[in-house]
Amino acid sequence: MGQNKKKLSGVFAPVVTPFHSDELALDDLRFNLLKLNETDLTGYFALGSNGEFRSLSDKEQIQVLEVFAEQKGEKVVMVGTACESTRQTIEKSKLVSEMGFDYVSILTPSYFAGRIDGTTLQGYYERVADSVDIPVLLYNAPGFAGGVKIPPQTLLELSRHPNIVGMKDSSPTGPAKFLTCLDPAEDFHVLAGSANFFYPALHLGAAGGVVSLANALPGPCCDLYRLFTQGEYDNAKELAFRLARFNQAVSGTWGVAGVKAAMDITGFKGGQPRHPLQGLTDEVKEQVRKIIINEGFISA
Amino acid sequence: MGQNKKKLSGVFAPVVTPFHSDELALDDLRFNLLKLNETDLTGYFALGSNGEFRSLSDKEQIQVLEVFAEQKGEKVVMVGTACESTRQTIEKSKLVSEMGFDYVSILTPSYFAGRIDGTTLQGYYERVADSVDIPVLLYNAPGFAGGVKIPPQTLLELSRHPNIVGMKDSSPTGPAKFLTCLDPAEDFHVLAGSANFFYPALHLGAAGGVVSLANALPGPCCDLYRLFTQGEYDNAKELAFRLARFNQAVSGTWGVAGVKAAMDITGFKGGQPRHPLQGLTDEVKEQVRKIIINEGFISA
Amino acid sequence: MGQNKKKLSGVFAPVVTPFHSDELALDDLRFNLLKLNETDLTGYFALGSNGEFRSLSDKEQIQVLEVFAEQKGEKVVMVGTACESTRQTIEKSKLVSEMGFDYVSILTPSYFAGRIDGTTLQGYYERVADSVDIPVLLYNAPGFAGGVKIPPQTLLELSRHPNIVGMKDSSPTGPAKFLTCLDPAEDFHVLAGSANFFYPALHLGAAGGVVSLANALPGPCCDLYRLFTQGEYDNAKELAFRLARFNQAVSGTWGVAGVKAAMDITGFKGGQPRHPLQGLTDEVKEQVRKIIINEGFISA
């Protein structure tokens, strides 16, 4: 129990996948990981939404994971392995386990959104967790899953499975309702999936956060977590507000294209998202730069 | 132009993918296609929603397509090739073209639903249509695409592309708004994506329908189209109501599991959907049988 | 039975409420009714959505109804009497009955949208229909009712009540699912609530339509109904498309403000909606005029 708690506390970056002219830019990924390795981040979420995993072929996903395997340093790595059928998800999760990663993080199935209820989700996650030998994290993100949500009662059931040890929650309401219903005796850890509610989630017992802004501003994101753990709540709140405002203006408005633009501004290699997603225009990028400066994250 | 109109008129079955214990059951698929070849169906939609394409591996999708290639008889075949990125969609579409199929049918991207607007969709479809040498059909199905819809104005633009020749519309409102705005001079043909609105769509100029019920009741579905073309509107309406009531009770309530159960009852090989979807219980299956009998499609 | 069928067939205008500087402009209402009396409209829907009934005080609603009572000519008049509680709705409906109007038309309650299920709606409508001595029409309009919809099964139950004789359906999907499930032996008549689906609804057995465009273009709306009843389907379809395109561009885009602007253009007295709704800018009004001309409803 202690080990998962430790490994899942703090800040994770859901690492973006860089492209050059729509081709994988693995050197840029290496560059970013080497820089991120030097921060206080606890770890990485590979092949998540910000990693545009659904826009990659199976082969490309392996290429990305190989870079993580080489460059992860001391960081904890969770890998997104969600497919639509249980069978595919298990297959991909086994592969990730064999590559030596720490956790699989599994978004809800969603194609048949109207048919995916709590019972179906429970059957899905239990079968996967029974079949994979590294621990499983649930990933609740209705915005990327056609509105499919893990019901709190289903979460409570799943949290009792010995191989299901946590959840990333990116629902717009944040993880309050999940944190409220969990059994504190279980080895189950909730990660806030957005800078919008990372700070209040910590006050409710979240272990940490997987926040897209950690791609561009890993330092401030880690500072927020540190200030919270040190009980410096006034400073934490002030920083949380700056990060949330920035997050709403960039990730909330422009999605992964906004995150990548912010990375270009703060010294990482972001670039453009893969087609059909569009990168930010120069004009919008300039606005993003101004917001970063206004919030005091870089100087003018 | 005339050729697409002819090839896209009438009724298509979005053919289901049978499984045995979650493994592909290709013999069952062959069985179904041989039986369907004897009907008046115009053709098939392979690897559509009812084909559970998102629940199949790339390799399994090829296996399914090889069965279609062998067993399609004289039927027109459209193949679903939608992936999340333009690049993947083009790659899969080229493969389908090389296998000799007639059309690719491409669902809107949806993972980043909040970012997918008309401009993004137009860029996506035009790039695909420019890159593939068989004609492209759009597939508008917000229920399977996290709410993403093709805006009518975008449709009007896309309908003018020489290699975009039609659309399957499965939105809950049906294709009325699309049919209203199209330029009749274009070689563009709309297929109703549900038995719920197939009949009124014909009165608005739809070329035909891709209706899940055609898996289980191909004869009545073709009869409906025939009655319409013969101007027998009273009989057509009466049959349309019976099909729509059945469709709402089965496909509308139980999705692909309901369609497969109906197939088992009418002499096809449906079986269970792939996990995590659940098949119908025996009790519910018995209800489905009663509805089929009540609506007069089989005798008790 | 025959009487309701006759009284509910054809086209109804959901009459707008004119204002001058946010004050009721009853002379303008009189002017409009006198002009509309000369058309082939079957009748009027007073105090409907386009009548901005929720923006009027109780006293103003009575003033509006008094004008209808005086000026209705030979037309059939249905009056919107929906309140949130059964008790209020009954009280208002009794008043309308005493004023001599033909029908009450009752939108679903919606404030507690999450609590309003089929059972609640059935209880509501049955109690109202039992208490009022003129016949009741249901009004299904999820867009104005926080998403509350009458379930088809509830409709079937309600259609058997002797004092519930019809429904106006303004749901985006149109009335197909309702028409499909009704018992044809019942004295129950469905009115399409939008020019978007008026024509296909007629092919499915709708008795008529209550369409906002009939405020501005009563002639073409009545022509559409006449062409349908005469079996001139090609001409009917062509006119239906013109009306639907116009409706989407005006009522669909701008709501009651668009309808009122169109009225100003076609010789009625529309004016501005009540604050906080905004009237159309001159620029947008000019666009509306161009659309009316382009669709051939007035000459340039």
Added chain:
Amino acid sequence: MGQNKKKLSGVFAPVVTPFHSDELALDDLRFNLLKLNETDLTGYFALGSNGEFRSLSDKEQIQVLEVFAEQKGEKVVMVGTACESTRQTIEKSKLVSEMGFDYVSILTPSYFAGRIDGTTLQGYYERVADSVDIPVLLYNAPGFAGGVKIPPQTLLELSRHPNIVGMKDSSPTGPAKFLTCLDPAEDFHVLAGSANFFYPALHLGAAGGVVSLANALPGPCCDLYRLFTQGEYDNAKELAFRLARFNQAVSGTWGVAGVKAAMDITGFKGGQPRHPLQGLTDEVKEQVRKIIINEGFISA
């Protein structure tokens, strides 16, 4: 400024309206207010959602307010005065002001939900705030307003109006995004509209809460606020979780009927909601009693 901050800090009960056989039960209201006067509640929200204001006639609303005027004791009273048109809202707000209440609380208009954008809301609230001589509170509750939400940017503009001094937020996401964007120099105070997120909202700077549970459990709700202000965060969190679980099970599941049932159990006079809403069955009421006992709010 100081005065509003003081008057808007702490816990408010959105007081329910009791009925006997669907008739106003003003004696029950008096009974409840006298009991609530003895608690640490800061005040009352009269004629709010839990007060079923939309189910009351204008005359009944006055009768309710007269009881508040007589029985409010030392409590601060905000009164819901939202109507659909600006004109009606101003008229009702003036009446409330003349009756000597402290604040008006104004839900967004919602009938024409598709037309109500930030600009429309800003025009609405500014005109009301300019016309009324007691301070105005905004009320953001998309669940009761057909999905209409106050955009954060509009809130920021409105917060600068001298007569707009706060907001009750009952959106499912809670007020985090509003608190983040406010100018701390403004005399503007945010009240959390649900026990689900009252505690984390306090950590983000909310002044207090208007929570339906305060009708049934005023003591624990006030304790939560006190524990927070005393910095006893562990105890506060534990109590917040108990209240949130109870709230989700009762108010979240059954709405005002659940709140009223809980009141009956804890010694207040709740009774049934007004028709067409249904009260809880005895069986469900028994479940509610068990939850109250399990969470330790009353003994078995």
